[in-house]
Amino acid sequence: MEIEDLPRTFDTLVIGAGPAGVMASLHASERGPVLLVDAATLPRDKSCGGMLNEYAQEFLSAYGALPDTMRLEPHWVNFRYHDWDRRILKPTALRFANVDRKSFDEWLVSLLPDEVTVVGGAQAVRFTEDTDGVDVVLKGTDGAETTVRCENLIGCDGPRSSVRRSIGAGSVATYVTLQDFCVLEGDIEPYFDCIYMRHIGDSFAYAYVVPKGEVAIVGSVFYPKTRHPHVKHEEVLSALRAALPLGGSVKREAWVALSVRHTHDVVRGRGRVLLAGEAGGFMSPTSGEGISYALNTGRLAGLAVAGHDPAHALDAYHGMTEHIAANISRKLKWLPFMESRVGKYLAGFVPTPVVSNVTKGL
Template structure:
């Protein structure tokens, strides 16, 4: 039999996490194979904060819209506007954005292949043999890998085969429809504003959304409740907002993890990143920035493991991620469990969003991806306002 190609790293999955890991490793001089299914677009609001644009060199031409505010809609239909003071959130279309990331990896030196991952076996020399099916020819192929990064989504086949507990992450099931955007001023549509709906009929335990992407708009919802009619909820939202007349271009659905896995590696040569590692923020469902960051940390950990021959370095990816973002994930998780549990609590949550302190600290934390610690007086004011709202001493 002919000798198999050997790579320092095979990255399975070409989304933001996998493509970033492949780019960074290739730039470090590693032999990298980036294996991606292609043709799959994840249902996603498409928001990326300024920190992601800065840290990962996202060019302006990849932004199809710049959002300058959000509108929160309560169960009672009350609306609270949250303008961004002097900044914006970038919006991307995941189809061209993910392809641009994969092309950047190729330009950095990664080898691109289109195919479907099937399994990992162990060779006689101890290295992993990764089997996949080529998309164009349909033929099975194999390569040897010193390390493998599984960035193949929430239901990661790499994770399920190689990392204990990878199938134990809670999921939100998300569905959205991409429509052709109406003209500004049609109905209540604003191309520079994201609308978030906290209403039981649209989502009993998460939220529904309208996120403009320039020429197109994402209209979607999510829920952890099995059997909830996601499509009907989106249809209801479109009817209520007058967007049912817009042309539907495509629709997508997928599970989205909302809790980082307790373990991201197998202790030997496999490491997970992105959705496969569960790094989607609770409460908000934001994943692009955390996928980019997780992919970079995965590349650093794999490079260190290859350089030292010490597989324990793989665990550094999770350790460093949780040090940087674990507290934010913990707080957002508590917020989702408490504030999203009923329309009564969500009514009060939206009411609190009217507060200027809440708006200021929320946007600062979101835009910079870190908790704001420099304003203790504002945190104290928010605490007492929260208590007053929950006890019925203040109007929600």
């Protein structure tokens, strides 16, 4: 549907069709009509490792079985720490479902009921709030603008959320991420390897390798404001290619992910505007896992809107998400140690079962 043809009022408008936006829309629709818009054409392409952790798997089991068509070989991978320089491997019991992210996102959207109107290629450019509702200006791919009114707006627009900035909450710093899809020229072990390499320098957080059928994703994560990440990523690729059967790259993606550093990075919204997923600062500060946080907070934002007077939905959402903010706050206490050279060094001496246990909480 073109944005010019949309009805001019909805009970709820949700910005961003990622896991937070889909769950927010699905549950908000229990109150009345919802409009879900995304600036990208749908199905969208979002850079991702495509690893669904146990919390995400459990959450999603309430919405139906993951279709086989989105699963990639091997279907399950375990998380493993890899200290590259010291050749130390610490496999853990953390088991991830290995999925194709684009198919996963498309499947999520397919769960939406008829009460949710979904429009891709529609960017929310600005909004104004008054005592009775919110007017949101949407821009289509042809540049034409349309205003839609709603009682509640839910911003699920990811790590660079403009909704968040518009309510004066400021942005959260972001990691720079690069991912290559390398042709597999032999077998690699069925692990989601998280790799520390000292020689790449202090701006390098970690790399990861995960098999995905005929290819393997090789990702690098750099701290905010890293200069020349592509050059450093090439160094990571060279080191890995020398040791693993990784052939040429068929695709490279550059993206950003939240780097949550403070408890005040979590912001639930203002007035009639709620924030969920990365837009609200909801993401694991220690593991970079974000899908389960997005699913959870999106669902809670939708339930808050569905079950409360529009003027008080945000208060309800505050209470409903307290345990998630506490979870992030607890993880933040581990972060300085995990990132320090000492922490990474000492981790090499910790018995594997202990590493496995601690990792469950990260």
